[in-house]
Amino acid sequence: MKGAVLETFRIQVDPTLLPGVVSAFDDGLIAHTGDDVASDDYVALVTDHPEFGEVLRSLDVGESPAEVAAAVEFILEGLHLSKRLNKDAAAGRAVYRARGNRSLLPSCKASCHPGVRIPGMRSGSIRRRSS
Numbered sequence: 001m002k003g004a005v006l007e008t009f010r011i012q013v014d015p016t017l018l019p020g021v022v023s024a025f026d027d028g029l030i031a032h033t034g035d036d037v038a039s040d041d042y043v044a045l046v047t048d049h050p051e052f053g054e055v056l057r058s059l060d061v062g063e064s065p066a067e068v069a070a071a072v073e074f075i076l077e078g079l080h081l082s083k084r085l086n087k088d089a090a091a092g093r094a095v096y097r098a099r100g101n102r103s104l105l106p107s108c109k110a111s112c113h114p115g116v117r118i119p120g121m122r123s124g125s126i127r128r129r130s131s
Helices: 002-012 015-026 039-048 050-058 065-081
Strands: 029-034 085-090 093-098 126-128
Touching (some): 002 065, 015 029, 015 065, 015 093, 029 065, 039 065, 065 085, 065 093
Antiparallel strands (some): 029 126, 085 093
């Protein structure tokens, strides 16, 4: 499945639009995704970070929050699979962060800690790391 997602990402997404998205993560953006994240949270991410909007427009994504949420998750997963972002995943949730950032979970991968909550983060939300 991962191979299919990566191949589709490489075919569908214009790589010249991705440096801005990756840069947002390098500047501290951290995105929490999962079944319990509201579609409106993804819309807020796109509103706060216009570089996502460019990629969404190139994919001809509609304006409904559900479409935006699905497309943002596709972009994030594609960036992770192409080794541009790190991802910690556990219990139907994922945290995407810059490659240079250490894991947000203590001393091992998130899958070692199902149900662990990250201090200061509302579960399933999209948040910007404070400086």
